Amino acid sequence: MERQNNIVEQSKLVVAIKANNSKVLQQLYQENYKKVEIHIVNNSGSIPQAQDTYQEAFLACYQNIKADKFEPNSETALQGYLFTIAKNKWTDYLRSSQFKKVQGMSEGISATMKDEDTIPVENNLAQLQMNATIDAFSRLGNECKELLKLFYYEKKSMKEISAEKNLTSASARNKKYRCIQKLKTLVAHPK
Amino acid sequence: MNHKEAMSVQFLEDAERYLNGAMTLPEKTAYDEKLNTDPAFRSQFEKTKALILGIESAVLKEQLDAFHNTMESETPVRALRQTNKSTYIWLGIAASIIAVLGIFLFFNKSTSTDQLFAAHFVPDPGLPTTMSTSGNYTFYDGMVNYKREEYTVAITKWKSLYTKKSDNDTLNYFLGMAQLANNNPEEAIVYLQEVLPQKESMFYNDVHYYLGLAYLKAGAVEKAKRAFQESKKAESNKILTELN
Structure with a gap:
């Protein structure tokens, strides 16, 4: 019964994440960081590397939830999922040529690291496209960033946004469309 | 359109x-x-x-x-330290050191203060590092070095803050800790003593213990005993038993 309740809790968590509930996202982030830091620091990493790897994993986890690639099936499923993604990302880094170049002696480490639960770290075209979009967004002007954030992330209606920004509804709609077009152009033209 | x-x-x-x-x-x-x-x-x-x-x-x-x-x-840093797993790792390290010491004692009854120090001294694991608050940047920057066991670098960075914050308990505590880890017990004692008057400090409990270890390393056994007696840590009692 308790297990059932916990799975219900997990489903609620997933719904809240899909709705970009900032408080829930923040809590998920903060409650699971330390474990990842300990793992990475104990496996040849530094604290800044732990933070970077964790943030990458957190975003990947978020994107997989959004894309319905994650279904909770146990009471701590999501937390475990996040940890596994981070751990696999770190294992990939330790096996990478970049790490070996820095270390010059990492044989022992990479040979002893094994994937326990393999969640593939997506490195395909879709992921590259995603990274390009994230990068393009950071190059948008502030006005567009703000408008897209209010509409797509905070899920405010165009009516609320036009009131907030003192725009007519038609002009807010038009602006949003222009910003999307601008974003698409930036995605197609990486820095 | x-x-x-x-x-x-x-x-x-x-x-x-x-x-x-x-x-x-x-x-x-x-x-x-x-x-x-x-x-x-x-x-x-x-x-x-x-x-x-x-x-x-x-x-x-x-x-x-x-x-x-x-x-x-x-998050209160102290609370975090007490609940996070690294504490257990440190405890694990401490436990294995004690075990090794036990075996050593079995074969060699005479232990010098230096050996006692080496067997018990595990530096404080340090504080979580944040790089955001510009005011504390140098301190946390030093903390990154401290955690990497680059004690000399940490000491240099922290000393640069010392003129402005010579009464700060956190700064004194970690400067003392880094000096002790760097085999400078006399320097360590100076900094650790600065924390003693600050009874509300979150380092207050630990500082007696580390001060005891610093005296032990410096060969001042009586002072070490007094410091361990003040400390409420279980470790202190163990060392006192061994000293007596």
Whole structure:
């Protein structure tokens, strides 16, 4: 019964994440960081590397939830999922040529690291496209960033946004469309 | 806005309504049907969906550093240390050192103060590092070095803060700790003693213990005993027993 309740809790968590509930996202982030830091620091990493790897994993986890690639099936499923993604990302880094170049002696480490639960770290075209979009967004002007954030992330209606920004509804709609077009152009033209 | 643009706006807004679950049932059924039968339409929809997820991810990404930094400033560091697993790791290390010491004692009854120090001294694991608050940047920068056991570098960075903050308990405690880890017990004693008058300091309990170890390392056994007697840590009692 308790297990059932916990799975219900997990489903609620997933719904809240899909709705970009900032408080829930923040809590998920903060409650699971330390474990990842300990793992990475104990496996040849530094604290800044732990933070970077964790943030990458957190975003990947978020994107997989959004894309319905994650279904909770146990009471701590999501937390475990996040940890596994981070751990696999770190294992990939330790096996990478970049790490070996820095270390010059990492044989022992990479040979002893094994994937326990393999969640593939997506490195395909879709992921590259995603990274390009994230990068393009950071190059948008502030006005567009703000408008897209209010509409797509905070899920405010165009009516609320036009009131907030003192725009007519038609002009807010038009602006949003222009910003999307601008974003698409930036995605197609990486820095 | 020309016809083509108007079509494009319409497509975008339909896709948004579909994704937000804002369509009526007949609308949704028709939309699903089109997705299933028109590959070009589906491909355009998938691109739009990915673009929107990209926007959401970008906004979330910009918030992650803030999540990270509030975690460290809102959580009482001491509480965090007590509950996090690294404490257990340190305890594990301490336990194995004690075990090794036990075996050693079994074969060699005479232990010098230096050996006692070596067997018991495990530097404080340090504080979580945050790089956000500019005021404390140098301190946390030094903390990164401290955790990497680059004690000399940490000491240099922290000393630069010392003129302004010579009564800060955290600074004194970690300067003392780094000096002790760097085999400078006399220097360590000077800094650790600065923490003693600050009874409300979160380092107060630990400082007697480390001061005891610093005296032990410096060969001042009686002073070490007095410091261990003041300390409430179980470790202190063990060392006292061994000293007597």
